[in-house]
Amino acid sequence: MGRANTAAAGPEPAERHHGNRHGRSEQARQAVLEAADDLLVEKGFTGVTIEGIAARAGVAKQTVYRWWKTKTDVLLDAFLQDAAKALNPPDHGDLGPDLRAHLRQLALFLTRSDAGAVFKALIGYAQHDPAFAAALRAGYLDEQRRRDLLPLERAVERGQLPAGLDMAAEIDQLVGPVYHRVLMTAEPVDQAFTDRLVEVFLHRADVADAGEIGSR
Known part of the structure; x- marks a missing residue:
């Protein structure tokens, strides 16, 4: 998130999980936040959906709902994390x-x-x-x-x-x-x-x- 302000980093080794490819890990949470940022830039606010975020992040829709109730909750958390870093x-x-x-x-x-x-x-x-x-x-x-x-x-x-x-x-x-x-x-x-x-x-x-x- 906020890639204009951070240096690119190489991919980290993927962890093994049962179920979706991220499981319930912090890696999954970060993937969801990144996906929300990317989709908003690509599609605009109305084009962002929980389903789209889950698909882009490679997690089940239920995984997103485990942490957030709405897409605005996801976007707000993504923004707050970026602001705290930058x-x-x-x-x-x-x-x-x-x-x-x-x-x-x-x-x-x-x-x-x-x-x-x-x-x-x-x-x-x-x-x-x-x-x-x-x-x-x-x-x-x-x-x-x-x-x-x-x-x-x-x-x-x-x-x-x-x-x-x-x-x-x-x-x-x-x-x-x-x-x-x-x-x-x-x-x-x-x-x-x-x-x-x-x-x-x-x-x-x-x-x-x-x-x-x-x-x-």
């Missing part, structure tokens, strides 16, 4: 590089990976299903908010940012425009755009250089 901010010891790298990766994840296509489909579905919308907020948006805040929290610890900074409002201004372009306007979300968001924030917050902080 969207943890780096720690360079300096706020500017941390934010630039994080926003670039967020933009690439949402626009260039299979996971980004899944995300847009899930956002669309959530408009018609309040219970699923709540699950999406709790599973992704709340957790991603925690990850987005990490560079600012580290900067406060280093003394680059004041402790009283309204970090929630600042994060809205940093990542909000990325989501707006991805979901609303379809304008480019390139490196120049994300770097500009960071520069505006650093200027507004009057962020001190990490080297200067260390020499005090």
Whole structure:
């Protein structure tokens, strides 16, 4: 999943199982998640079915239902796993590089990976299903908010940012425009755009250089 953000790996030796070729193993679960990602990219949201996912993954339909009730549950789990792997901010010891790298990766994840296509489909579905919308907020948006805040929290610890900074409002201004372009306007979300968001924030917050902080 999210193959645009991960290096290709060679095939692992297949385990022997009774029944379908994956059995009830974690290998089967991962195969289902991969299949859901692939089918959504190929066929769109309406073209994804539990039957199709099971066939692509090489498992019985009952195996899919053992873990998930609906195709949206499968797609959400696939997306959450991709996000957890791809969207943890780096720690360079300096706020500017941390934010630039994080926003670039967020933009690439949402626009260039299979996971980004899944995300847009899930956002669309959530408009018609309040219970699923709540699950999406709790599973992704709340957790991603925690990850987005990490560079600012580290900067406060280093003394680059004041402790009283309204970090929630600042994060809205940093990542909000990325989501707006991805979901609303379809304008480019390139490196120049994300770097500009960071520069505006650093200027507004009057962020001190990490080297200067260390020499005090």
